[in-house]
Amino acid sequence: MAQTNNATLIRREIITRLCRLYTQGRLDEIDRIPLDMAPRNTAAHNSRCCIHKARAIIRYRIMALLGFNVADETDELETLYSYALRSLAGTDHGNGVLTVVDEACTSCVKSNYTVSNLCRGCLASHCMVTCPKQAIAMENGQAKIDPSKCVGCGLCQDACPYHAIIYVPIPCEESCPVKAIYRNEQGIEEIDYDKCIHCGKCMVACPFGAIMYRSQLIQVLHRIAKADKPVIAMLAPAVCGQFRVNYPAVAQAVMKLGFTGVYEVAAGATLTAKHEAQELAETLESGKPFMTTSCCPAWVEMTEKHLPQLKPSVSATWSPMRYTAALVREKYPDATVVFIGPCVAKQAEARKYEGVDFVMTFEELGSLMIAMNVDFQDFDQEELGEVIPERIFAASSGVLSAVMANYHGEPMKPLVVNGLNKKNIAGLRRIAAGRSDYNMIEVMACEGGCLSGPAGISSPEVARKLFNARAGVQVEAMVESK
Amino acid sequence: MVEIKICFGTLCFIMGGAAFEMLGEHLPEEIRNKVRVEGMNCPGFCHKAEFGKPPFVMVNQTLIAEANIQKVIAKVREELSHGANQ
Incomplete structure (x- = not known):
């Protein structure tokens, strides 16, 4: 977020x-x-x-x-x-x-456990006695943990009668749901790209x-400046929660930056919802127990790198980004296509498939507005035509509700997995082991959905409020989250 | 009545002003009825370094730079206590 x-x-x-x-x-x-x-x-x-x-x-x-x-x-x-x-x-x-x-990187702490100055250097020395690695010694009347020996078990903390030993988190490691970031020998954090799912939580x-994140912004600016081919911006559904104006004003502002055209990715989401509903009916009919959504690229990468047993259950339907890119290419076959969203993982997705050339973030869009003195207040906000209901893809439970609206088949037993955290991943592992009777599972890596994306402009609560006020569709708890 | 004017310019919004969308929810009960919250079109404080850094908010006649909800509430309280003394 x-x-x-x-x-x-x-x-x-x-x-x-x-x-x-x-x-x-x-x-x-x-x-x-x-x-x-x-x-x-x-x-x-x-x-x-x-x-x-x-x-x-x-x-x-x-x-x-x-x-x-x-x-x-x-x-x-x-x-x-x-x-x-x-x-x-x-x-x-x-x-x-x-x-x-x-x-x-300040290489936060060498060991997650540290002895505070509340330590009285007591005679009993429960911490030293308890430590299975002999990592604790008394120095100048206080206990001291040797980080090279400490394995982070936390037994010393439980043992200390003065509560003098504290747990110091390392925020990036703590936030990573897949243990893809770790300290190297110098104590500096490193990312293991074989494990990283690009959720952006770190x-x-x-x-x-x-x-x-490694930005592609300068390349986009360069394509706009060259002006030899159309440069088309595709705005992710979460755009409706980013600014204090309605979508049409954002689209006009984006045009002002030099893009040749602007598309709403919600248009592609309409196709995703339709095809995914059809795929679900066919999947269940063929006897498979369940299917999961495929629009969150961090979730798809999670199944590829960490939950291979769930990979076959991920919907094969294209993400809204890919469908929208296909719509763009019908009209502009040689265009440079730029997805603009709140997401880091979309860049990894775009690299995997043909169709999308570059990915920009909402904060880059906002910063570019500042640099070029483009102000949203200067544009007309009125929605011309009907609002695309699939804007709701931006919110957790939104994809599922859109799929439900298109679905005709045996009764749906839906589950919303709202955020890839340790608890929800454990739940997904249980599902992979066959211990659930859900047949349609929406998974989003960010708690709250794309509105809480790591490269959005504002906090999730502000994004949600703006979205509800401006998107023309409401985020509601349509399906109970677990 | 204390007047709060929030700069609605894009720069202020992106550089932290988005948080003021939640100002209404964060105003303490006792001052909620004593303030009037409005937006203002960008008065250009961001173009001159001497005004400080965005986001900018005016509380009555005072300009607050690097404004956040807590700073604004503190200033509103100050303004209200001045009023009581007069």
Whole structure:
């Protein structure tokens, strides 16, 4: 879920500056951004050790925003301008969609358990006696945990009569539902791309903003500037919860940025709902016990990488993004197609299939608006024509309700899995083992659905409120979530 | 009556102002009937560094930079207590 905090705002400021330089033809000044954002004699670097570190971190953030994996740096002296030119040349830059800005990672704690100064160095030393790894010793009258020996079992915490041992979480590791992020030998976090499902939870969780998505924004700007082919924007259904205006004003604002045309992905969602309902009827008729939705790319990747036994149960129906791209290509066969949404995983999905060239996030869209002085207030908000009911795909339970509306078959026993957290994943494993009688399961990686996406503009509660006020369809608990 | 004016410009909204969508829900009971909340078109505070950083909110005549709901409520309370003293 998107959160507004300083780490998010700094990322948005950098995106805005990058857009400004590109659109004003001053990309060669890109190496000045770290200096401009962390000038001498300011407190701009107050959570970092020094101004040079603050600047270095901004530099690596820009590298990610230019589409590179920070870990792929080979020459520390390579300028950002050189990276920018390489990015515009359009070669693919390395593995994974998420990247760790290692300079920004503070390698939180070496061990999750630490002895606080409430420790009285007691005679009994329950903690030392209990520790199965002999990781605790007395030093200067207090217990001390050796992180190289500690395995994080927590027995010492339970044993201490003074409650002096505390659990210190590592936010990114804690948030990852699939244990894809871990500390390397230097204590810096690394992402295992064989495990990562691109849900973006670590990016939102890190209080130092050390995890970034590799942006494709500059490539999109470049295609718009070249103007040799139409560049079409496809706005994800969650767009209705992003801004303080109705959809038509957003669409006009997007046109103002230079796109040739704007499509609502809800149009593709209409096709997804129809085909998925038909597929469900056929699946159940053929004797298979259940089917799951396929529009959340993090969920699909979860089945591929972690729950292979559920993979055959994932609907083969295309996601709304793919259907919408097909609609775009009917009219503009040679277009550059850009999906704009709140999602990190959509970029991974777009890379897998033909049809969508680039993926942008809502926060990038907003930052680009700022850079180009486009204000939503300037556009007409009136909905022309009928509102597409499948805008409801943006919310948890929305996909299921849309499929239900199209479904004709044996009675549906639906389940909504609202967010891929440890508890829900355990539930999904039980379903995989055949211990449920649900026959249609909607799964969304983000709690609340795409309205809570990691690269949205506002908090989930604001997005939900705006969506209910502006989308023309209501988010309701149509199906009970479990 | 204390007047709260929230900048409705895109920049303020993206740089944290979106949170004010929930202002109504967060206003404490005792001041809810003593404030009038309005939006304002971007007055351009964001173009000049001396005003500080967005989002911007006006509480009566005072400009609040890097505004958030807590700061606004604190300022409203201050304004109300001034009124009581006069």
